[in-house]
Amino acid sequence: MxxxxxxxxxxxxxxxxxxxxxxxxxxxxxxxxxxxxxxxxxxxxxxxxxxxxxxxxxxxxxxxxxxxxxxxxxxxxxxxxxxxxxxxxxxxxxxxxxxxxxxxxxxxxxxIVTYIPEDIILITGSPSIRRTFFDGEIAQANNEYFQDLKNYNKLLKIRNKYLKEEKTNTPEYSIYEEEFIKFGAKVIKKRLEYVQKISIILNLNYRKLFDDKKELSLNYECQLGNVKKMEIEEIKNLFKEKIQKNFSLEKRYGFSLCGPQKDDFLFILNGHEAKSTASQGEKKSIIFSLKLSEIDMVIREKKxxxxxxxxxxxxxxxxxxxxxxxxxxxxxxxxxxxxxxxxxxxxxxxxxxxxxxxxxxxxxx
Ligand SMILES: Nc1ncnc2c1ncn2[C@@H]1O[C@H](COP(=O)(O)OP(=O)(O)OP(=O)(O)O)[C@@H](O)[C@H]1O
Ligand SMILES: [Mg+2]
The missing domain is CATH 3.40.50.300 (P-loop containing nucleotide triphosphate hydrolases)
Structure with missing residues (x-):
C-alpha cells in the first residue's frame, strides 16, 4: 500500500x-x-x-x-x-x-505500522497494554479475529453482569456461558498462532539488525495453563474446567476470573524476561524488531x-x-x-x- x-x-x-x-x-x-x-x-x-x-x-x-x-x-x-x-x-x-x-x-x-518512542511501554507496561496492542495487530490483518474478540468482550460483560446480579441459575445464563467459552477459546487459539509465527520473524529481525549473538522470542502466557500445542477443542475443555473450579469464587467476586482477558505476552531475550533484564537500548531495539515483524505479518496475511x-x-x-x-x-x-x-x-x-x-x-x- x-x-x-x-x-x-x-x-x-x-x-x-x-x-x-x-x-x-x-x-x-x-x-x-x-x-x-x-x-x-x-x-x-x-x-x-x-x-x-x-x-x-x-x-x-x-x-x-x-x-x-x-x-x-x-x-x-x-x-x-x-x-x-x-x-x-x-x-x-x-x-x-x-x-x-x-x-x-x-x-x-x-x-499502518507505527514506531514511536512511547512504544517501549509495550515491554515496561502492564499486561493490558500488551493485550490491547497485540489484539489490534492480529485484528488489523485478520477480520475474523476482530469479530471473535468483539463477541468475546461482549459476552464477558454479559457474564459479569449475571455473576454480579446473582442470576447464574437462569436458563439463558448457560447459553451465554457456552458462547463465552467458545469465543474465549477462539481468541486464545488465534493469539497462539500469531505469537508462534511472529516470534520466529522477531528473532530473525533482531539478530539481523541489532545483535546476532542474542536470541529473542515472544511467549504467550495463558492463565489457563500450557495451551501451546493444544487444539481449539482442548482449550475449550480446559477453559470449562477452570470455570467449574472457580465458579463459587467468581460468584462471590461478581466477575469472571479466567479467560483471555487475563493473559499476557512476554518478550524473552537470551532466556530472560526483557522487562526486568534488557537494557534501555535493547528494549527499544526489541520493539523496533517487533514493528518490522508486524510488517512481515501484514504482508503474509493480506498480501x-x-x-x-x-x-x-x-x-x-x-x-x-x-x-x-x-x-x-x-x-x-x-x-x-x-x-x-x-x-x-x-x-x-x-x-x-x-x-x-x-x-x-x-x-x-
Ligand atoms: N490540539 C492542539 N492544537 C494546537 N496545537 C497543539 C495541539 N496539541 C498540541 N499542539 C502543539 O503542536 C505543536 C507541535 O507538536 P508536535 O508534537 O507535532 O511537535 P514535533 O515537531 O513533533 O516536536 P518534537 O521534535 O519536540 O517531538 C506543539 O507546540 C504542541 O504544543
Ligand atoms: Mg515529535
Missing part, C-alpha cells in the same frame, strides 16, 4: 493543507514543537480513527476549534482508494471512497505492504543501531514516513516543518 496524499483540517498545530507523499522514504524534519509528530499522527488517525499519542482523540482537535477532518488517498495492489474521518467532539464519521461506512468496515482497510510510520528516529538509538535501521529501510520496498529533528543522510524525500507548515525540500535556515 502507498499513501498518495493527505488533507487535514484543524489537526493539532498543523496549518490546514495537504501533503503529497512519495513511494519510499519520506522524512519530516524540523525543530522541536513544530508539528512533525502531528503529521504522522494525522496519517495514523486517518487510517485507524485513533491517535497513537492519546486515548482522547479530542485532544488532537486544534485548540479553539471543535471539529476536525482528515482525508487521504492511497493505493493498494488493485486500485486507488480514499478514506475520510470527520470528527467533532461528540462523534466520528468514517467514509471509504466518499461513502459513509461503520467503524467495523473502516478498520483495517489501510494497514499488501503496510505503510510504516516512525516518529523521532534520531533520539533513541546509538549511531550503529540507527545506521543499521536506516540501511534496512533504504533496502526495503515499503513506504515509510519518518520524523527527525535533522536530515538523515539517506535517500529520502524531505519535508521541512515549521510552525505547522510543511514545505517540500526546504533546508533548515
Amino acid at each position: 502507498e499513501i498518495l496524499e493527505i488533507n487535514y483540517i484543524n489537526f493539532r498545530n498543523l496549518i490546514d493543507g495537504n501533503i503529497k507523499f512519495f513511494p519510499k522514504l519520506n522524512l519530516f524534519f524540523g525543530k522541536n514543537g513544530q508539528g512533525k509528530t502531528s503529521i504522522l499522527e494525522a496519517v495514523y488517525f486517518n487510517a485507524t480513527g485513533k491517535s497513537f499519542r492519546t486515548s482522547k482523540a479530542s485532544e488532537a482537535i486544534k485548540y479553539g476549534t471543535n471539529k476536525m477532518g482528515v482525508y487521504l488517498l492511497y493505493k493498494d495492489n488493485i486500485s486507488q482508494k480514499s478514506l475520510t474521518v470527520k470528527f467533532n467532539e461528540n462523534k466520528k464519521e468514517y467514509y471509504y471512497n466518499n461513502k459513509k461506512i461503520s467503524y467495523d468496515e473502516f478498520y483495517g482497510k489501510l494497514n 499488501e505492504n503496510p505503510v510504516l510510520l516512525i516518529d523521532d528516529i534520531s533520539s533513541y538509538f546509538d549511531s550503529n543501531r540507527k545506521e543499521s535501521i536506516l540501511n534496512y529501510l533504504e533496502k526495503r520496498n515499503i513506504q515509510v514516513l519518518l520524523s527527525s529533528t535533522g536530515k538523515l543522510g539517506i535517500a529520502s524525500n524531505d519535508f521541512y516543518i515549521e510552525s505547522g507548515e510543511v514545505q517540500y525540500g526546504r533546508e533548515i535556515k
Whole structure:
C-alpha cells in the first residue's frame, strides 16, 4: 500500500493543507514543537480513527476549534482508494471512497505500522497494554479475529453482569456461558498462532539488525495453563474446567476470573524476561524488531505492504543501531514516513516543518 496524499483540517498545530507523499522514504524534519509528530499522527488517525499519542482523540482537535477532518488517498495492489474521518467532539464519521461506512468496515482497510518512542511501554507496561496492542495487530490483518474478540468482550460483560446480579441459575445464563467459552477459546487459539509465527520473524529481525549473538522470542502466557500445542477443542475443555473450579469464587467476586482477558505476552531475550533484564537500548531495539515483524505479518496475511510510520528516529538509538535501521529501510520496498529533528543522510524525500507548515525540500535556515 502507498499513501498518495493527505488533507487535514484543524489537526493539532498543523496549518490546514495537504501533503503529497512519495513511494519510499519520506522524512519530516524540523525543530522541536513544530508539528512533525502531528503529521504522522494525522496519517495514523486517518487510517485507524485513533491517535497513537492519546486515548482522547479530542485532544488532537486544534485548540479553539471543535471539529476536525482528515482525508487521504492511497493505493493498494488493485486500485486507488480514499478514506475520510470527520470528527467533532461528540462523534466520528468514517467514509471509504466518499461513502459513509461503520467503524467495523473502516478498520483495517489501510494497514499502518507505527514506531514511536512511547512504544517501549509495550515491554515496561502492564499486561493490558500488551493485550490491547497485540489484539489490534492480529485484528488489523485478520477480520475474523476482530469479530471473535468483539463477541468475546461482549459476552464477558454479559457474564459479569449475571455473576454480579446473582442470576447464574437462569436458563439463558448457560447459553451465554457456552458462547463465552467458545469465543474465549477462539481468541486464545488465534493469539497462539500469531505469537508462534511472529516470534520466529522477531528473532530473525533482531539478530539481523541489532545483535546476532542474542536470541529473542515472544511467549504467550495463558492463565489457563500450557495451551501451546493444544487444539481449539482442548482449550475449550480446559477453559470449562477452570470455570467449574472457580465458579463459587467468581460468584462471590461478581466477575469472571479466567479467560483471555487475563493473559499476557512476554518478550524473552537470551532466556530472560526483557522487562526486568534488557537494557534501555535493547528494549527499544526489541520493539523496533517487533514493528518490522508486524510488517512481515501484514504482508503474509493480506498480501499488501503496510505503510510504516516512525516518529523521532534520531533520539533513541546509538549511531550503529540507527545506521543499521536506516540501511534496512533504504533496502526495503515499503513506504515509510519518518520524523527527525535533522536530515538523515539517506535517500529520502524531505519535508521541512515549521510552525505547522510543511514545505517540500526546504533546508533548515
Ligand atoms: N490540539 C492542539 N492544537 C494546537 N496545537 C497543539 C495541539 N496539541 C498540541 N499542539 C502543539 O503542536 C505543536 C507541535 O507538536 P508536535 O508534537 O507535532 O511537535 P514535533 O515537531 O513533533 O516536536 P518534537 O521534535 O519536540 O517531538 C506543539 O507546540 C504542541 O504544543
Ligand atoms: Mg515529535
